[in-house]
Amino acid sequence: MTNDKWDPNKKFQLPEIVETPSRFRNTIGKYIIRRNARCVSCGLCAELCPCGVHPRYENYVLPLRPLAHKCMGFECKENDFFCVDRCPEKALTLKVNPILETLGDYRWPSEMLIAHWEMAETGNLPKVGLEHSLGCSGGGFDKIRFRPAESDKYPDISDEDIDTSVRLNKRGDGRPEKTISIPCYGGGMSYGSTALSVMVSRARAAARLDTLTCTGEGGYPLDLLPFKEHVITQLATGLFGVREETIQFAPVVEFKYAQGAKPGLGGHLLGDKVTANVAAMRETVKGNALFSPFPFHSVYSVEDHKKHVDWVKEINPEVLVSVKVSTPTDVDMVAVGSYHAGAHIIHIDGSYGGTGAAPDIAKKNIAMPIEYAIPKVHKFLTDEGVRDEICLIASGGIRNATDVVKAIALGADGVVIGTAELVALECVRCGNCESGRGCARGIASTDPELGEMITRDWSEQRIINMYMAWRKQWCEILRTYGMRSIRELRGRTDLLVHLDYLDESERIKYKPAPMKQMII
């Protein structure tokens, strides 16, 4: 067993935040501000607005369309720089953007999406009043809150001095003491399910954030090689693109037994998405649908599983092994079994998450949400006396910075993020990842045209910006509780309350759960 205490000498060098605007001309925001024909282009609004809603350039006097997504909205009414009131020609109107109704869903409401686009653009929390931490699902993380802290514990330390790192190898087995500097790493999204530019930019972002990302099960594109220290090789049931060298490249190999979005169903890449490049990467035939069967056809016991783990460890003596499983009733037993088979990381993937295409019936109904699985597994590992020797990673429906710390307080060491990274790249969660040419926004597509819509520089920086905004939220919460390391938060369920478990008199002290009725 190794010491899991915070090392004050190891400081994370924060990557630089660079403003990275939307790649689309018309950014969607919470508000719409319109300029009508009465405008005489006096420029007062541009002078007044501290948010940059009214662009104006030297030597160009004609009025430009406002950048409405930067507008603070009606909260600004109290300010003496409220452009709508100050406009001498009364040429400006402000209203809530009606398009919000068509955007988002119960788990990712429109405000959460827009807030994440803004975080990815600015690297900061949104200035506009957007609910970025709570969805409208009416349960799970959306009803869990942190208790108010005792104010005298609040330490006067900067974000840079707060440790958000997670140790991945706690077994003390002579393998590398691998640490990631934020409590998140990127989930597996294969080449084929996402564009190559997305894969590479995620790896580049992981390198700069000193964390990891995962290949998914579509092979190991050579473009990832410069970042190989930050790329997990996923070894799943189809074994697409898995070779001896891709295991030797990797700091961590992830056995994917199941995934939360389609537990027990394996994977399925539709023929349309199997382009010549995808087929070459996976060593298959263009246009043929590809199945990742379920389960591993050679694993029917913990002993079989151990055999596989041993193979990987033999091929790469430096590698750590992660085991990704879904969340069935016996997920706690599975976790302990994985520990005894020699895994360093047990990665539990809850049922409400996922990025790629999955049958709707599976996403909604099969296996339990991650909110239940984390405390279940944490407690069982603790009771079995092995909790401090394995890293528990949670994923599947962890949407924002607050969900991350809630998951850690419930018992996880860290989390895996998939959807939020794609949202940072302006995914609108339309859900059409699999159909036709794939994602119309160029994220989940290998179509020759759509797959080139995103540049690597742009998406790398957007992901970094989002995580830096998240880190600010984590540091704020840790400071609130007088903690200097996120590792101190693990399993601190005493800091959490669930609204449905409080008396009415207690419940009103907390922010209510948003319960908006939506059309999905």
Add this chain to the structure above:
Amino acid sequence: MPKKYNIMMETAPPRFHPVGKYATVEFREDCAGSCRECVKKKCVSGIFKENYLHAISMEEPEYLYTCQSCFRCVQECTRGIFSRVIDPEYRTLGDDYWRPDILNRTWYQAHTGKVPVSGAGYRGPFVGKGFDSMWTDMSEIVRPTRDGIHGREYINTCIELSRRPDRLKFRDDMSLGTDVPPILEIPVPVMFQHPKFGVSGGNVLLTMARAAHELGTMMFIRAEDYADAFAPYAENLIPCLTKDNYQDFADIISKTRMAELAYASGIENELDKLRSLHPGLFISIGIPLNKKAASCALELVQTDADTLHFYADDHGNELDTENPRSLKDTIREIHLRLVENNMRQKINLVFSGGIAMAEHMAKAIICGADGVTVDNSLLIALECRLCYLCKADKPCPVKLEDADPDWGSQRIINLMCAWRNQLLEVMGAMGIREARRLRGEVGRSMRFEDLEAENFGPIFGERKVSGDK
């Protein structure tokens, strides 16, 4: 090995443009007019191209069903002239139980026969009422393998509608000493039910009966609606009768394999008389799903009935009460009452009302049903919008009465194909190869109340608010 059961789907496009979720608003007065970057030309789904075609043929413009909601037209238009709203007509579809998305997905399945698939994770509420407050289980290391469940590693979805003896007896020479009653088996745990409302004229019922016949399942039909045109499908029909009128339908009864009698006091005395009209007739008893349903089941299991068929309301709720329970709870109560009295094996339980999605079928079986029936979904497969205009004797917007039986029966077959495949997916994930083994197998499910109590109880204490608040 018996022949493997498969449902052959074949694309059956809609006759009318289905109502889509989104409408694109276009402020044409702001259009630059000659923009070379026009987003309409670049639409990945080609919806605007389709729109032009409709204009050429002088039809009403319609691009709602095909819009994939990628927002690119909204975000890329050089003049920002596009916005989006929820299609107002979409909001009017169905009600709070038969939600627009259920109708939309049902149309898709009836059109394509495919399982609805989407990306980017689940997007609904954390938990809901009834079946939405339970999850099905899976296993990390399981047979059958998923890649085999649609063929190689066969999952049997047959159920029986015929009564079973308590136990088998054997003579000294080990030959069977029990008279085994005839077996009525259907290949899918779902039957059809004459919808309580909607257009039933024209070929609508005939279309449903034909689909039932081709699928090998059964359809409950009002005896009064039977006509000569139904004769080819008579073996797949179950005429619904009362103890007062069954004598009047002796001709129909003689053609069918099964008949249903509505529950009434003294009904047990009528079963032999009914069977005398057609020896070997299987009998179902139709029972309202109310507070008395469980005790009624226990009483009727003593009779010679083969199947008990319980009728909930359209939303899957208990009848005749101000605080109705959902099918999830009522099925469980009835099933367990029979189990406790060692009677469950003798009889089959079928439930009607509120079965709107494939997951309802799987979860009803887990709760203890042998099978379920679908009603409104049959109409929806034929493009019904649940607008309820027919209740006011107004014309049907999709002219259900004109539906071609070839086309309509294929739409229903497609829907059932998609539902069965979803059942296979759920059963495959659990590692269960027999629909009959799934019955009452609550160990392969997780209830919201239990998960909360086991995992949140030790952390947060006692729950003060019920799950659906």
